[in-house]
Amino acid sequence: xxxxxxxxxxxxxxxKAESKSGCRASIRSSSSGEVLVLHLSGRWxxxxxxxxxDEVLVDVDFASLSTLCFECQDLDSWDTGLLIFVRACxxxxxxxxxxxxxxxxxxxxxxxxxxxHAVPSHKxxxxxxxxxxxxxLGERSLGALDGILNYFAFTGELILDLLAxxxxxxxxxxxxxxxxxxxxxxxxxxxxxxxxxxxxLIIAFIGVIQxxxxxxxxxxADLVGLAxxxxxxAVMAGVIMAGRTGAAFAAQIGSxxxxxxxxxLTTFGISPMQFLVLPRVIAMVLxxxxxxxxxNFVSIAGGMVVAITISDxxxxxxxxxxxxxxxxxxxxxxxxxxxxxxxxxxxxxCYRGLNCGKDATAVGLAATSAVVTSITWIVVAxxxxxxxxxxxxx
Amino acid sequence: xxxxxxxxxxxxxKMAYDDYVVMNSLxxxxxxxxxxxxxxxxxxxxxxxxxxxxxxxxGPEGEIFYDGELFNPNDNSGDVICRRFGVLFQGGALWSSxxxxxxxxxxxxxxxxxxxxxxxxxxxxxxxxxxxxGFGHRYPSELxxxxxxxxxxxxxxxxxxxxxxxxxxxxxxxxxxSRRLDDLILELxxxxxxxxxxxxxxxxxxxxxxxxxxxxxSETKSALCDGNPNDLIDDPSVDPKVRDFLKxxxxxxxxx
Numbered sequence: 001x002x003x004x005x006x007x008x009x010x011x012x013x014x015x016k017a018e019s020k021s022g023c024r025a026s027i028r029s030s031s032s033g034e035v036l037v038l039h040l041s042g043r044w045x046x047x048x049x050x051x052x053x054d055e056v057l058v059d060v061d062f063a064s065l066s067t068l069c070f071e072c073q074d075l076d077s078w079d080t081g082l083l084i085f086v087r088a089c090x091x092x093x094x095x096x097x098x099x100x101x102x103x104x105x106x107x108x109x110x111x112x113x114x115x116x117h118a119v120p121s122h123k124x125x126x127x128x129x130x131x132x133x134x135x136x137l138g139e140r141s142l143g144a145l146d147g148i149l150n151y152f153a154f155t156g157e158l159i160l161d162l163l164a165x166x167x168x169x170x171x172x173x174x175x176x177x178x179x180x181x182x183x184x185x186x187x188x189x190x191x192x193x194x195x196x197x198x199x200x201l202i203i204a205f206i207g208v209i210q211x212x213x214x215x216x217x218x219x220x221a222d223l224v225g226l227a228x229x230x231x232x233x234a235v236m237a238g239v240i241m242a243g244r245t246g247a248a249f250a251a252q253i254g255s256x257x258x259x260x261x262x263x264x265l266t267t268f269g270i271s272p273m274q275f276l277v278l279p280r281v282i283a284m285v286l287x288x289x290x291x292x293x294x295x296n297f298v299s300i301a302g303g304m305v306v307a308i309t310i311s312d313x314x315x316x317x318x319x320x321x322x323x324x325x326x327x328x329x330x331x332x333x334x335x336x337x338x339x340x341x342x343x344x345x346x347x348x349x350c351y352r353g354l355n356c357g358k359d360a361t362a363v364g365l366a367a368t369s370a371v372v373t374s375i376t377w378i379v380v381a382x383x384x385x386x387x388x389x390x391x392x393x394x
Numbered sequence: 395x396x397x398x399x400x401x402x403x404x405x406x407x408k409m410a411y412d413d414y415v416v417m418n419s420l421x422x423x424x425x426x427x428x429x430x431x432x433x434x435x436x437x438x439x440x441x442x443x444x445x446x447x448x449x450x451x452x453g454p455e456g457e458i459f460y461d462g463e464l465f466n467p468n469d470n471s472g473d474v475i476c477r478r479f480g481v482l483f484q485g486g487a488l489w490s491s492x493x494x495x496x497x498x499x500x501x502x503x504x505x506x507x508x509x510x511x512x513x514x515x516x517x518x519x520x521x522x523x524x525x526x527x528g529f530g531h532r533y534p535s536e537l538x539x540x541x542x543x544x545x546x547x548x549x550x551x552x553x554x555x556x557x558x559x560x561x562x563x564x565x566x567x568x569x570x571x572s573r574r575l576d577d578l579i580l581e582l583x584x585x586x587x588x589x590x591x592x593x594x595x596x597x598x599x600x601x602x603x604x605x606x607x608x609x610x611x612s613e614t615k616s617a618l619c620d621g622n623p624n625d626l627i628d629d630p631s632v633d634p635k636v637r638d639f640l641k642x643x644x645x646x647x648x649x650x
Contacts, residue, residue: 108585
């Protein structure tokens with residue numbers, strides 16, 4: 001089989017190439033003009049090398065030809081490899097206005113080729129995708145503006161739904177609500193505690209080493225107490241919850257969107273905002289302060305471990321100093337901020353989920369952007385609060 | 395090990411999800427080059443059987459042989475057997491991050507040494523076979539349900555597989571497309587010598603394409619009969635449940 005070659009016979013010319021499959025072109029004359037005959041031989045499989053149409057017809061003069069046909073006596077076996085060759089021949093024949101006769105091809109080839117022509121090719125109107133940079137810039141700007149307006153619309157709708165809930169006009173399914181409370185609150189306690197404990201440990205460790213130089217070890221309690229209650233407790237809990245729960249909200253609502261579950265809610269007249277977003281937002285705003293309080297206590301405990309082991313501060317001294325340094329206001333500031341962070345996380349997660357695209361990739365993107373949006377806004381909000389509380393003297 | 399004309403033989407296959415038994419002890423064979431339809435009511439385990447046959451699920455008991463060779467999906471030999479399969483999933487299962495063209499090109503790029511231009515020709519030909527010529531640049535999310543199904547079929551036949559598994563191929567297709575799909579299935583079988591296993595409950599398709607049909611019954615958890623549906627429908631020795639199914643419930647409907 002391997003010795004078989006491609007012979008290209010054009011009246012007197014012969015060109016030979018090595019291949020398992022073969023194609024020889026010859027030209028016959030008939031009453032209606034000259035006929036180009038392609039003699040196919042050997043195995044025409046996609047796994048083997050096959051002659052290309054260009055090399056077979058390297059110097060055929062199409063002007064005098066009227067018809068293209070095939071001869072397959074020596075054809076051994078075939079699959080899609082032959083089919084794409086025949087298709088290429090048909091396209092060539094069309095280009096040079098030849099009649100293409102398929103009758104001598106195996107019946108299976110004829111049938112499959114016929115089937116492939118049953119539906120005409122779809123002409124896409126979006127072909128002109130080459131847009132200038134200015135157009136792209138404009139479209140992107142408009143897209144960004146749209147995004148901002150959408151976000152405002154979402155916020156407005158949420159406020160209306162919250163009001164409706166407060167006045168008892170919007171109902172939240174109890175079962176869903178308690179399930180979300182469970183996942184956003186108690187289930188998050190272990191990871192929040194672990195990370196807060198370590199944060200307290202780290203702050204105390206850095207602080208104690210510096211403070212020892214001035215023999216002011218005891219002030220490590222002030223450092224840890226103020227840093228965690230005012231800032232770190234809320235921020236740490238916020239960052240953890242953004243990654244843990246914000247992403248989950250976006251992915252869950254996003255998959256519901258992909259599965260048309262959101263559409264199903266809408267057709268029953270159930271507002272996705274009230275059914276999905278409201279319980280999540282309320283649950284987060286309720287649970288975040290609790291997580292923040294938990295983070296505060298665990299952080300302070302972490303600081304205490306360092307204080308009593310590295311320096312000679314006793315447990316009683318440490319607790320007394322914390323009591324002296326940390327006021328109820330400091331605690332309240334942290335708790336208030338954590339509630340706001342909870343709102344930010346829940347809104348970002350739900351917003352990204354509801355505006356998710358229609359496929360698996362879009363769900364991933366929604367989860368990612370939910371986390372990025374929440375963390376960004378947590379930091380921005382924290383900065384605003386810092387300035388605000390300074391001005392207010394809180 | 396059965397007849398050499400049997401390409402697939404399933405022996406004593408039990409299918410179960412944990413404690414819930416779907417089917418007890420299935421025995422059947424699929425002959426080379428035949429179109430085998432697996433039919434039965436909703437939830438009787440048709441799709442589950444297909445998943446067992448392609449190795450996505452494993453039953454607690456029973457064995458499946460391909461050409462007399464035991465099929466073990468976790469084994470290297472199982473991978474070799476799997477490469478002879480083309481599978482069309484119920485929902486299409488196109489990879490959503492890739493265009494239709496890339497979806498069909500991926501198996502060709504991975505398992506053949508074809509040049510990029512050959513791959514392009516093959517993908518375009520397969521797309522035209524399923525009536526989707528010119529849609530290669532679209533993403534699956536930009537296609538209708540029926541188009542997604544057909545694109546998925548084009549992907550299933552990309553490598554000219556010897557055994558094709560179709561899970562509800564005509565669900566969600568209009569009658570004309572459904573008919574063309576049946577033609578295509580028969581044509582692929584005739585032209586390429588492929589063996590086809592189809593899970594379906596579309597009666598028109600069953601009568602049009604099936605060489606033999608296996609009826610799964612969820613009450614007895616077993617296969618009730620195996621034969622050509624055109625013979626089964628009028629054979630009084632066949633379980634009335636099967637005949638009733640093939641007659642769209644006319645037998646029980648009259649009694650009411």
